[in-house]
Amino acid sequence: MSTSLRNQRLLALFATGWLLLNFPLLTLWDRGVSVAGIPLLPAAVFIGWAALIGVAAWIVEARGDDD
Amino acid sequence: MLSAPQVLAASFAYLLLLFGVATFADGRGRSGRSVIGNAWVYTLSMGVYCTAWTYFGSVGRAASSGLWFLPIYLGPTLAMLLAWPVLRKMIRIARQYRITSIADFIASRYGKSRALAALVTLIALVGILPYVALQLKAIASGYALLTSAGAGAAHASGPWWRDSTLYFALALAGFTIAFGTRHLDTSERHEGMVAAIALESVVKLLAFIAVGVFVCWGLFDSPGEIFARASARADLKPLLGLGGESRFAGGQWFALTLLAMLSVLFLPRQFQVMVVENVDERHVKRASWAFPLYLLLINLFVLPIALGGLLHFGNSGSGGADPETFVLSLPLALGQPALALAAFIGGLSAATGMIIVEAIAVSTMVSNDLVMPLLLRLRGRNDARDLSRTPLAVRRVVIVVLLLLGYLYFRIAGEAYALVSIGLISFAAVAQFAPALLGGMFWKGGTRTGAMVGLSAGFALWAYTLMLPSIAKSGWLSTQFMTEGLFGITLLRPEQLFGLAGLDSLTHALLWSLLANTGLYVAASLARAPSAREAGQALLFVDVLQRPANSGSGAPVFWRGHASRAALQQVAGRFLGAPAAQRMFADYAERSGVGRIEHIVADAQLVQYVETQLAGAIGSASARAVVASVVDEEPLAPDDVLRLLDEASQVRALNRQLESVDKLKDDFMSSVTHELRTPLTSIRAFAELMRDDPDMDSAQRQQFVALIVAEAERLSRLVSQVLDMAKIESGHGDWRNEAIDLRELVDHAVQTTRETFRERGARVDVEQPDSVPLLHADRDRLLQVLLNLLSNAAKFVPKVDGRVKVALRADARGATIEVSDNGPGVPAGQQQLVFEKFRQGGDGGNRPQGTGLGLPISRQIVEHFGGRMWLRSEPGKGACFGFELPWHHEEKTA
Numbered sequence: 001m002s003t004s005l006r007n008q009r010l011l012a013l014f015a016t017g018w019l020l021l022n023f024p025l026l027t028l029w030d031r032g033v034s035v036a037g038i039p040l041l042p043a044a045v046f047i048g049w050a051a052l053i054g055v056a057a058w059i060v061e062a063r064g065d066d067d
Numbered sequence: 068m069l070s071a072p073q074v075l076a077a078s079f080a081y082l083l084l085l086f087g088v089a090t091f092a093d094g095r096g097r098s099g100r101s102v103i104g105n106a107w108v109y110t111l112s113m114g115v116y117c118t119a120w121t122y123f124g125s126v127g128r129a130a131s132s133g134l135w136f137l138p139i140y141l142g143p144t145l146a147m148l149l150a151w152p153v154l155r156k157m158i159r160i161a162r163q164y165r166i167t168s169i170a171d172f173i174a175s176r177y178g179k180s181r182a183l184a185a186l187v188t189l190i191a192l193v194g195i196l197p198y199v200a201l202q203l204k205a206i207a208s209g210y211a212l213l214t215s216a217g218a219g220a221a222h223a224s225g226p227w228w229r230d231s232t233l234y235f236a237l238a239l240a241g242f243t244i245a246f247g248t249r250h251l252d253t254s255e256r257h258e259g260m261v262a263a264i265a266l267e268s269v270v271k272l273l274a275f276i277a278v279g280v281f282v283c284w285g286l287f288d289s290p291g292e293i294f295a296r297a298s299a300r301a302d303l304k305p306l307l308g309l310g311g312e313s314r315f316a317g318g319q320w321f322a323l324t325l326l327a328m329l330s331v332l333f334l335p336r337q338f339q340v341m342v343v344e345n346v347d348e349r350h351v352k353r354a355s356w357a358f359p360l361y362l363l364l365i366n367l368f369v370l371p372i373a374l375g376g377l378l379h380f381g382n383s384g385s386g387g388a389d390p391e392t393f394v395l396s397l398p399l400a401l402g403q404p405a406l407a408l409a410a411f412i413g414g415l416s417a418a419t420g421m422i423i424v425e426a427i428a429v430s431t432m433v434s435n436d437l438v439m440p441l442l443l444r445l446r447g448r449n450d451a452r453d454l455s456r457t458p459l460a461v462r463r464v465v466i467v468v469l470l471l472l473g474y475l476y477f478r479i480a481g482e483a484y485a486l487v488s489i490g491l492i493s494f495a496a497v498a499q500f501a502p503a504l505l506g507g508m509f510w511k512g513g514t515r516t517g518a519m520v521g522l523s524a525g526f527a528l529w530a531y532t533l534m535l536p537s538i539a540k541s542g543w544l545s546t547q548f549m550t551e552g553l554f555g556i557t558l559l560r561p562e563q564l565f566g567l568a569g570l571d572s573l574t575h576a577l578l579w580s581l582l583a584n585t586g587l588y589v590a591a592s593l594a595r596a597p598s599a600r601e602a603g604q605a606l607l608f609v610d611v612l613q614r615p616a617n618s619g620s621g622a623p624v625f626w627r628g629h630a631s632r633a634a635l636q637q638v639a640g641r642f643l644g645a646p647a648a649q650r651m652f653a654d655y656a657e658r659s660g661v662g663r664i665e666h667i668v669a670d671a672q673l674v675q676y677v678e679t680q681l682a683g684a685i686g687s688a689s690a691r692a693v694v695a696s697v698v699d700e701e702p703l704a705p706d707d708v709l710r711l712l713d714e715a716s717q718v719r720a721l722n723r724q725l726e727s728v729d730k731l732k733d734d735f736m737s738s739v740t741h742e743l744r745t746p747l748t749s750i751r752a753f754a755e756l757m758r759d760d761p762d763m764d765s766a767q768r769q770q771f772v773a774l775i776v777a778e779a780e781r782l783s784r785l786v787s788q789v790l791d792m793a794k795i796e797s798g799h800g801d802w803r804n805e806a807i808d809l810r811e812l813v814d815h816a817v818q819t820t821r822e823t824f825r826e827r828g829a830r831v832d833v834e835q836p837d838s839v840p841l842l843h844a845d846r847d848r849l850l851q852v853l854l855n856l857l858s859n860a861a862k863f864v865p866k867v868d869g870r871v872k873v874a875l876r877a878d879a880r881g882a883t884i885e886v887s888d889n890g891p892g893v894p895a896g897q898q899q900l901v902f903e904k905f906r907q908g909g910d911g912g913n914r915p916q917g918t919g920l921g922l923p924i925s926r927q928i929v930e931h932f933g934g935r936m937w938l939r940s941e942p943g944k945g946a947c948f949g950f951e952l953p954w955h956h957e958e959k960t961a
Contacts, residue, residue: 007152010355014148021141022324023317030309032298037291039298039307042134042370049144049363056148057356 009059017052021045069404071214074411075231078210081270081412082238082419085263089246092262103261104346106353112261112340113358114268116143116331117365118421119205120198120490122271122414123391125366129373130390133306138320140366142327144359150351154332154341156508158348159611165683169338169500170432173522175682176507176608177515178600179691184436186519187500190526191335191432193534194496195425197489199473200480202418207232207477209411212395233474239422240470247427248462257427261344264424267416272365274413278394279368281406282375286397290371297374306374322574326491329498335428336421343428372397422470430465434458435686438465443689455644458685480541491573492533498577499525502585506592511605514592521588525580532561533576599625599703606712623715625708628700630669635677638697642684651680674698738904739789742919746778746785753778788920792904795927802931806841807849809882813875816853823861829869831857839877842952844932849952852925856886856948859921863890863946881934885949893940901938902926925950932956 019025029044092102102108121139128136147154157172166172170191174184210231246260283290297303331337345351376393379400389396394414398406438461446452502525503518539546553559562572564579597605603625632652640648652664655676661667674694681690703711753771757763763771794800817831824831860871869889876883893901904923926936933956940946 010148010151014145017141017145017148018324021145023320026317026320027309032308034291034294034298037289037294039294041308045134045137046363046367049141049359052144052148053356053359053363056359060151060352060355 006059006062010056013052013055013059020048020052069213069408071231074210074213074408077408077412078235078415079238081415082242085266085419086242086245088266089242089259089263091259093246093249093259096258101258101346103258103265103344106347106350107357108261108265109345109350110354110357110361111265111268112344113337113354114272114361114365115264115336115340115420115424116334117268117271117362117417118198118490119202119414119418121365122275122417123205123209123394124490125369126373126376126393127389127391129306129369130377130393134309134370135320135323136369137366138323139327140362142324142329143331143362145324146328146331147355147359150355153505153508154355155348155351156612157332157342158345158351160508160608161342162345162348163611164607164687165679166687167343167683168428168432168435168686169333169335169504170436171682171686171688172338172342173500173503173507173518174436175687176604177503177513177518178598178604179688180515180519181436181440181688181692183515183519183522184432184686184688185440186522186526188429188432188436190496190499190522192429193530194493195335195429196469196472197476197480198493199422199425199469200476201489202422203232203236203473203477206235206415206418208392209395209414212392213399213407213411230478232477236470236474237467239419240426240467242419243423243426243430243466243470244463247423247430247466248459256344256346260423260427261340264340264420267420268361270416271413271420272361274409274416275365275394276368277406278398278410278413279372281403282372282397283368285403286375286379286401293371293374293378296378300378303374303377306370316571319571319574322577323491326494326498326573326577329501330494333497333500333504334425334494335432335497336424339424339428422473426466426469429469430462433465433469434461435689439685439689440692443692452641453644454642455640455647458642488537492537495529495533495573495577495580496526499529499580499584501581502588506588507605508608511602511609512592512597513588513605514595514597514601516594517588517590517592520591521584521586524587525584528564528580528583529576532564532579533572536561536572596705599705599708602705602708603703603711606708623712624671624675625703625711626671626674626700627703627707627711628671628674628698630674630698632664632667632669632673634697635669635673635694636664638693639677639681642681642693651677735904738919742785743782746782750775750778750782785920788924792920792924792927795924795931800931802848803845804843805846807844807846809839809842809875809877809884810835812846812849812853813873813884816850816857817873819854820857820861823858824864824869824871827861827864827869828866829861829864829871832870832872833875834872835875836877839875839882840954842882842954844952845928848928848931852928852950853884853886855921855925859948860886860888860890860946864888865890881951881953883949883951885947887945887947889945892942892944892946893938894942898938898940902936922948 026041026045029041031040033040035043095102103112125136125139160166161172164175166175170184170187173187174180177183207230243260246263247257249257249259283293287293287296294307298307332341341354372393373390376390376397379397394410395407398404398410435458439458442454442457442461499522502521503513506513507518535544538544550560553561562575564575567575567579570578603623606623607625636648636652639651643651649664652667655673656662656664656667659667659672667673678687678690678694681693684690685693753775757768757771791800813833813835817833821831857871857873864871871886871888874883874885874887876885902922904920929936929950929952932952934950934952936948936950938946938948
């Protein structure tokens, strides 16, 4: 995998992260309902956060040139 | 409740453990078996981001405003997504130019400016000092809470010499000195310190999670129960949401995220562990997701602990517990002193980690960029006294002073608002580095003036809109200027500057300071073209990833003048110690291939090398000044920079060419050897057979001798062709220039090979015009080419009904001769290869006898006379080799 592809993927993920964890998309989850006993908003933030980390791990740990 | 000796003993035992780990890691590092050369350790060392402010403060923040503690950790997560492109570049730059602090980084980029380095150091110092005080306060209040029943009696009372916090501070200073200033390493790596910090990260994470698990499943039945009970209470329910779209302060959330994103890169301690202490830049990959994971884990239980504490103690007031200390007070209140002690050790590790790394980073900056320049100025430039012990001594003093100042700040301002809110205020101070630093890494147009003006404006606005109000709110300053504005001018109210209202004070301050900072940085940079020095440094920084990673070789050197090796060695010895300077020069002599120090040429490369090595010890701005004082420099113009860059890239290109020529030569040699060995092997085999069997009948013997002769002939043909080839390639061939009648040449060649074709049973047709102009060339060489093509054709024609056609044509430009056969042809994939040395046509089984040099030599000959040679072939339809020669050509000047 070329560096430029990796960098483009990371940049795209960065943009996604900004949108996902910020105003106004964040307010979508602010509904006062619970999922399995956990309020939706904190659950969504932590799950979205974990998803970002997972995708980042997949992008950077993929085989490819280091340079 | 625990007794004071218990807590003190546990704390000092913990510090001893750190000491042991650091000693062990330092020892392993020296013996070349580093324990920190590992992506996980690197990731954990970044955990120094989570200080006591995180450890205790997050819960406090969550207890008062719900999810608002999160942007401080979401920002770093987003920043780390760009770690591979951005952080890796910072690491590469720092490594190549021996940059050891963030002040050095910025100053170096803008032409190694001392003023800029001093300004950055000052900003960092002002921003960081209260933060150190905050860590001490966390330790002190945690200690007070554990040892006294009365919660909230955080502030140390009694005389200062009985205050254990002071002794903590001194112990930490001792630790930092022991592992942060052991020796003056020009790369400023501290293995023991990094190992200890990584351990601290593990300890604080485990301790916090332990408390979280206890609260969720010990104190309550499950996190679900906590949330259910909290959402049933009107006063706690808002903490679970954002207050709906209309009331959610999206701007503030955004500002906090941005602030944290910049801080994780630019806080001096983060720069220290992420850039300076980085062992291998590939570790950045692992860290870019594992560090966010660390942040996620340490935040997982913040909300449950906060809500659990509020539910358990009732609302603040009744139970009296401060949410900031829930981590300690919850286990304590439920009779779990061991857990409380563990939680305290976790908080201690968060605080000490921050203090140690920050002290190392800040002491490097203060020593390199404030004290050393002053010292050099006071001593005068021509003072040759040995200063090699000075930088370390200065750093040690700075560390002690920094911690004592932190302690003083804590004693004076312990309970004040200024301290409580200092976390974010610190962040906002270091965020001011962003435009100059990021701009400098990705934009070549930034100038020293731009960085200077931008940073100053950003810092001034930060002080006016954030720092001063926080001081005023602490009651040390009249708040009049806040309500009425400076000099009574309403527009100058610090928290509604120019009438900008509706923002919280942090967002407001961040907006104005970063706006002014970035705007002025860009505007002042664009006001004039960069100077030669700025342009040179810009190229070195922005294009750093385009050069090979190893060492500084290949990097252009923007310097011109005269220097003496002895003077440079002396100045290096003055700051690094004479033995170290001797080693450094010996190393340089070896790497540059001159062998001995006396033979080193004092050129720009050497000046650059010495300056870079010195930069690691005393900072690049000081190194620049010191080196400039012993060499005779010529000023550079911006055009010179481009020219020097050009030269450097030409040198690199030449080096690459040489390498590939070298490789070609090696290939050629191994092919020749291989080709020589084949006939030699058979000659030897036949000769041995005859020797070992004296009774061999004469017919057999005769046959063997014939084979030996044939092989020997092939050998001598090969040798003469190799010599021929070498002669032509080196341009030393003897070329005659005579008038040739090509018709006669073709006839002659066909005549010569007639017998060969007759043996193969093939027919040769010649097709040529009635008359052809005379061509000026070397007749024997052209005959050689033609014979080579004909004998090739003879080898490949089929055994039955073989046909070969020789066609001569002439036009205005030149003559063309083609030799075509009706053999098997050459597969498309091999058509280019047949002209390469030792690549014969035909597959392994029916490889014809030949040297593999005929066609390459022929092509060289044709090209010598300005022509070209080609092959057209479709497999199964025969091959057609041809060449054309122009009537006139430029003689090669070889």
